[in-house]
Amino acid sequence: SNIKICAEALEMDDELDEELQKSYLNTISSEATRLSRFVDEFLNISRMEAGSLALNRHPTNLERLIGEALDKTRAQLDQKQIELHIHLPARLPELSLDKDKISAALVNLLGNAAKYTPVGGKVSLNVELAKSEIRVQVEDSGFGIAPEELGKVFNKFFRSDDQRIRDINGTGLGLSFAQEVVRLHGGSITVRSEVDKGSRFTMILPVA
Numbered sequence: 001s002n003i004k005i006c007a008e009a010l011e012m013d014d015e016l017d018e019e020l021q022k023s024y025l026n027t028i029s030s031e032a033t034r035l036s037r038f039v040d041e042f043l044n045i046s047r048m049e050a051g052s053l054a055l056n057r058h059p060t061n062l063e064r065l066i067g068e069a070l071d072k073t074r075a076q077l078d079q080k081q082i083e084l085h086i087h088l089p090a091r092l093p094e095l096s097l098d099k100d101k102i103s104a105a106l107v108n109l110l111g112n113a114a115k116y117t118p119v120g121g122k123v124s125l126n127v128e129l130a131k132s133e134i135r136v137q138v139e140d141s142g143f144g145i146a147p148e149e150l151g152k153v154f155n156k157f158f159r160s161d162d163q164r165i166r167d168i169n170g171t172g173l174g175l176s177f178a179q180e181v182v183r184l185h186g187g188s189i190t191v192r193s194e195v196d197k198g199s200r201f202t203m204i205l206p207v208a
Protein backbone atom coordinates (compact mmCIF):
# COMPACT_ATOMS: atom_id res chain seq x y z
CA SER A 1 0.00 0.00 0.00
CA ASN A 2 1.01 3.66 -0.31
CA ILE A 3 1.26 3.90 3.48
CA LYS A 4 3.77 1.05 3.65
CA ILE A 5 5.87 2.37 0.75
CA CYS A 6 6.10 5.88 2.21
CA ALA A 7 6.77 4.63 5.75
CA GLU A 8 9.58 2.36 4.53
CA ALA A 9 11.12 5.21 2.53
CA LEU A 10 11.13 7.45 5.61
CA GLU A 11 12.60 4.69 7.77
CA MET A 12 15.36 3.66 5.35
CA ASP A 13 16.64 7.06 4.26
CA ASP A 14 17.75 9.47 6.97
CA GLU A 15 18.83 12.10 4.44
CA LEU A 16 15.55 12.77 2.63
CA ASP A 17 15.07 16.48 1.99
CA GLU A 18 12.36 18.27 3.91
CA GLU A 19 9.96 18.63 0.97
CA LEU A 20 10.10 14.92 0.16
CA GLN A 21 9.55 14.03 3.82
CA LYS A 22 6.54 16.34 3.88
CA SER A 23 5.18 14.73 0.70
CA TYR A 24 5.52 11.22 2.16
CA LEU A 25 3.89 12.27 5.43
CA ASN A 26 1.00 13.89 3.55
CA THR A 27 0.50 10.68 1.58
CA ILE A 28 0.48 8.59 4.77
CA SER A 29 -2.02 10.96 6.39
CA SER A 30 -4.26 11.02 3.32
CA GLU A 31 -4.23 7.23 2.92
CA ALA A 32 -4.89 6.70 6.64
CA THR A 33 -7.87 9.06 6.41
CA ARG A 34 -9.17 7.20 3.36
CA LEU A 35 -8.89 3.81 5.09
CA SER A 36 -10.55 5.14 8.23
CA ARG A 37 -13.41 6.55 6.15
CA PHE A 38 -13.85 3.21 4.38
CA VAL A 39 -14.16 1.32 7.67
CA ASP A 40 -16.54 3.91 9.11
CA GLU A 41 -18.69 3.88 5.96
CA PHE A 42 -18.88 0.09 5.92
CA LEU A 43 -19.88 -0.09 9.60
CA ASN A 44 -22.44 2.69 9.24
CA ILE A 45 -24.01 1.13 6.15
CA SER A 46 -24.28 -2.16 8.07
CA ARG A 47 -26.11 -0.31 10.84
CA MET A 48 -28.39 1.36 8.28
CA GLU A 49 -29.33 -1.99 6.77
CA ALA A 50 -30.01 -3.41 10.24
CA GLY A 51 -32.19 -0.41 11.07
CA SER A 52 -29.97 0.46 14.03
CA LEU A 53 -28.49 3.76 12.85
CA ALA A 54 -29.72 5.80 15.82
CA LEU A 55 -28.89 9.43 16.53
CA ASN A 56 -27.17 10.64 19.69
CA ARG A 57 -28.10 14.33 19.65
CA HIS A 58 -26.44 17.02 21.73
CA PRO A 59 -26.16 20.83 21.43
CA THR A 60 -23.37 21.24 18.89
CA ASN A 61 -21.17 24.17 17.95
CA LEU A 62 -21.47 24.06 14.16
CA GLU A 63 -18.43 26.25 13.52
CA ARG A 64 -16.25 23.89 15.54
CA LEU A 65 -17.75 20.86 13.79
CA ILE A 66 -16.95 22.38 10.39
CA GLY A 67 -13.40 23.18 11.50
CA GLU A 68 -12.83 19.60 12.64
CA ALA A 69 -14.20 18.23 9.35
CA LEU A 70 -11.83 20.50 7.44
CA ASP A 71 -8.91 19.31 9.57
CA LYS A 72 -9.71 15.71 8.63
CA THR A 73 -9.62 16.46 4.89
CA ARG A 74 -6.81 19.03 4.84
CA ALA A 75 -4.14 16.47 3.87
CA GLN A 76 -6.18 15.32 0.85
CA LEU A 77 -6.58 18.91 -0.32
CA ASP A 78 -2.93 19.82 0.29
CA GLN A 79 -1.64 16.71 -1.46
CA LYS A 80 -3.33 17.83 -4.69
CA GLN A 81 -2.56 21.53 -4.15
CA ILE A 82 -6.28 22.31 -4.18
CA GLU A 83 -7.23 25.90 -3.41
CA LEU A 84 -9.74 25.99 -0.54
CA HIS A 85 -12.22 28.85 -0.03
CA ILE A 86 -14.30 29.05 3.16
CA HIS A 87 -17.26 31.39 3.68
CA LEU A 88 -19.00 31.33 7.08
CA PRO A 89 -21.51 33.70 8.70
CA ALA A 90 -20.18 35.85 11.53
CA ARG A 91 -22.14 33.71 14.00
CA LEU A 92 -23.69 30.27 13.75
CA PRO A 93 -26.31 28.93 16.17
CA GLU A 94 -25.90 25.78 18.21
CA LEU A 95 -27.84 22.89 16.72
CA SER A 96 -29.10 19.68 18.28
CA LEU A 97 -27.09 17.16 16.24
CA ASP A 98 -25.41 13.81 16.36
CA LYS A 99 -22.02 15.49 16.06
CA ASP A 100 -20.05 12.43 14.98
CA LYS A 101 -22.49 11.41 12.24
CA ILE A 102 -22.97 14.89 10.79
CA SER A 103 -19.21 15.37 10.89
CA ALA A 104 -18.76 12.08 9.00
CA ALA A 105 -21.31 13.21 6.40
CA LEU A 106 -19.50 16.53 5.90
CA VAL A 107 -16.10 14.81 5.75
CA ASN A 108 -17.53 12.61 3.01
CA LEU A 109 -18.65 15.62 0.96
CA LEU A 110 -15.31 17.39 1.42
CA GLY A 111 -13.34 14.21 0.79
CA ASN A 112 -15.23 13.54 -2.43
CA ALA A 113 -14.62 17.11 -3.57
CA ALA A 114 -10.88 16.62 -3.02
CA LYS A 115 -10.89 13.16 -4.57
CA TYR A 116 -12.64 14.10 -7.81
CA THR A 117 -10.99 17.48 -8.36
CA PRO A 118 -7.78 17.54 -10.44
CA VAL A 119 -4.48 18.81 -9.07
CA GLY A 120 -4.53 22.59 -8.67
CA GLY A 121 -8.32 22.80 -8.69
CA LYS A 122 -10.66 24.62 -6.32
CA VAL A 123 -12.99 23.56 -3.51
CA SER A 124 -15.24 25.94 -1.60
CA LEU A 125 -17.21 25.51 1.61
CA ASN A 126 -20.03 28.01 1.94
CA VAL A 127 -22.45 28.16 4.89
CA GLU A 128 -25.70 30.12 4.61
CA LEU A 129 -27.99 30.80 7.56
CA ALA A 130 -31.71 31.25 6.88
CA LYS A 131 -34.56 31.67 9.36
CA SER A 132 -35.49 28.00 9.53
CA GLU A 133 -32.48 26.18 8.10
CA ILE A 134 -28.73 26.12 7.58
CA ARG A 135 -27.26 25.31 4.17
CA VAL A 136 -23.75 23.87 4.02
CA GLN A 137 -22.52 23.87 0.43
CA VAL A 138 -19.44 22.02 -0.81
CA GLU A 139 -18.52 23.02 -4.35
CA ASP A 140 -15.62 21.85 -6.49
CA SER A 141 -14.07 22.40 -9.91
CA GLY A 142 -13.81 18.67 -10.55
CA PHE A 143 -14.93 16.18 -13.17
CA GLY A 144 -18.64 16.75 -12.61
CA ILE A 145 -21.49 14.25 -12.92
CA ALA A 146 -23.36 13.36 -16.09
CA PRO A 147 -27.07 14.35 -16.11
CA GLU A 148 -28.19 10.73 -16.41
CA GLU A 149 -26.22 9.83 -13.27
CA LEU A 150 -27.34 12.65 -10.98
CA GLY A 151 -30.33 10.67 -9.75
CA LYS A 152 -28.14 7.70 -8.85
CA VAL A 153 -25.29 9.25 -6.87
CA PHE A 154 -26.98 8.57 -3.51
CA ASN A 155 -27.63 4.92 -4.34
CA LYS A 156 -25.59 2.46 -2.31
CA PHE A 157 -22.52 1.15 -4.19
CA PHE A 158 -23.13 3.48 -7.17
CA ARG A 159 -20.01 4.15 -9.25
CA SER A 160 -19.94 6.49 -12.25
CA ASP A 161 -19.35 5.25 -15.79
CA ASP A 162 -16.87 8.12 -16.27
CA GLN A 163 -13.53 6.33 -16.54
CA ARG A 164 -11.70 9.20 -14.84
CA ILE A 165 -13.85 8.61 -11.76
CA ARG A 166 -13.75 4.81 -11.94
CA ASP A 167 -9.95 4.97 -11.90
CA ILE A 168 -10.10 6.54 -8.41
CA ASN A 169 -10.62 4.31 -5.37
CA GLY A 170 -14.11 4.55 -3.93
CA THR A 171 -16.73 2.41 -2.18
CA GLY A 172 -19.94 4.00 -3.41
CA LEU A 173 -21.15 4.04 0.22
CA GLY A 174 -20.37 7.52 1.52
CA LEU A 175 -23.11 9.55 -0.14
CA SER A 176 -25.75 6.97 0.73
CA PHE A 177 -24.72 7.19 4.38
CA ALA A 178 -24.52 11.00 4.34
CA GLN A 179 -28.00 11.29 2.87
CA GLU A 180 -29.48 8.94 5.48
CA VAL A 181 -27.81 10.77 8.38
CA VAL A 182 -29.08 14.14 7.20
CA ARG A 183 -32.56 12.69 6.57
CA LEU A 184 -32.67 11.38 10.16
CA HIS A 185 -31.96 14.96 11.29
CA GLY A 186 -34.98 16.19 9.30
CA GLY A 187 -32.85 17.64 6.50
CA SER A 188 -31.78 16.78 2.98
CA ILE A 189 -28.82 16.79 0.59
CA THR A 190 -29.14 18.13 -2.95
CA VAL A 191 -26.67 18.08 -5.84
CA ARG A 192 -26.07 20.20 -8.93
CA SER A 193 -23.35 19.31 -11.37
CA GLU A 194 -22.00 19.83 -14.85
CA VAL A 195 -19.48 17.57 -16.56
CA ASP A 196 -15.96 19.06 -16.65
CA LYS A 197 -17.07 22.08 -14.59
CA GLY A 198 -17.68 20.61 -11.15
CA SER A 199 -20.33 19.74 -8.59
CA ARG A 200 -22.10 21.41 -5.70
CA PHE A 201 -23.57 19.37 -2.86
CA THR A 202 -25.82 21.20 -0.40
CA MET A 203 -26.54 19.81 3.06
CA ILE A 204 -29.70 21.39 4.46
CA LEU A 205 -30.33 21.14 8.21
CA PRO A 206 -33.31 22.55 10.13
CA VAL A 207 -32.46 25.13 12.77
CA ALA A 208 -35.27 24.22 15.14
